[in-house]
Amino acid sequence: MHLRPRREFQMCPSPPRMLSGIRTPPPRPVVYNVGDKVEVIGKEEGYVGSYYNATILSVLEDDRYKVQYESFIEDEETQTPLKDTLLKKDIRPKPPRVRTGSEFKPGQNVDAYDHRGWWNGKIIGDIEGVWGHYCVYYESSNEYVEYSASRIRVHHEFVDGHWLQAIL
Structure with missing residues (x-):
């Protein structure tokens, strides 16, 4: 569904910035297990910048995982959920929930x-x-x-x- 705003909006003057000079923690290995809820990163044209909910079905060799999507199906008739084999770099854990109430700020x-x-x-x-x-x-x-x-x-x-x- 494509909704249009009810009034005209202006673009933000500049994108959000990450603070420079902040020391980040050392890299931490990520391990996914069967049953983990993850997000699959959209990389194909038209899907860049998107993330899709999935569940790890199995852990394979060479940093690969078999996942089942929550909202995509393989077969319309049987409603079988879509499964895919992905590299570790193409999935991520579900992000933390941040409570904002219902208030978001322009430019956020x-x-x-x-x-x-x-x-x-x-x-x-x-x-x-x-x-x-x-x-x-x-x-x-x-x-x-x-x-x-x-x-x-x-x-x-x-x-x-x-x-x-x-x-x-």
């Missing part, structure tokens, strides 16, 4: 749930007259889409086994 880097996955964008502003609804801008497609706060989460990057959050 977020993920919004749409089209069966989490898509990275930026909050442009709230929707006037609609409490708890925000306009999210997607740079990759130059789109502005309205979402309720329940479909938005704070964006995190998974780097060297640690979750990092962008700072405005």
Whole structure:
């Protein structure tokens, strides 16, 4: 579903910045086990910047894993969930939940749930007259889409086994 904002929005003057000079913890090995809930990173054209919920089905050799997607199916008739074999670099743990209430700030880097996955964008502003609804801008497609706060989460990057959050 494609929603349009109810008023015109302006792009943020600059993207969020990570603070420089912050010492990050040493790399930490990541181990996934059967049954772990993970996210698969979308890398194909049209899917870059998206993440899809999945479960580890089996641990294979050479840092490969068999996963089952939560929202994709192999066969429409039997409703069999889609399974895939992926490299470790193409999956990540589910990100931490950050409580924001329902308040997001303009320029904040977020993920919004749409089209069966989490898509990275930026909050442009709230929707006037609609409490708890925000306009999210997607740079990759130059789109502005309205979402309720329940479909938005704070964006995190998974780097060297640690979750990092962008700072405005």
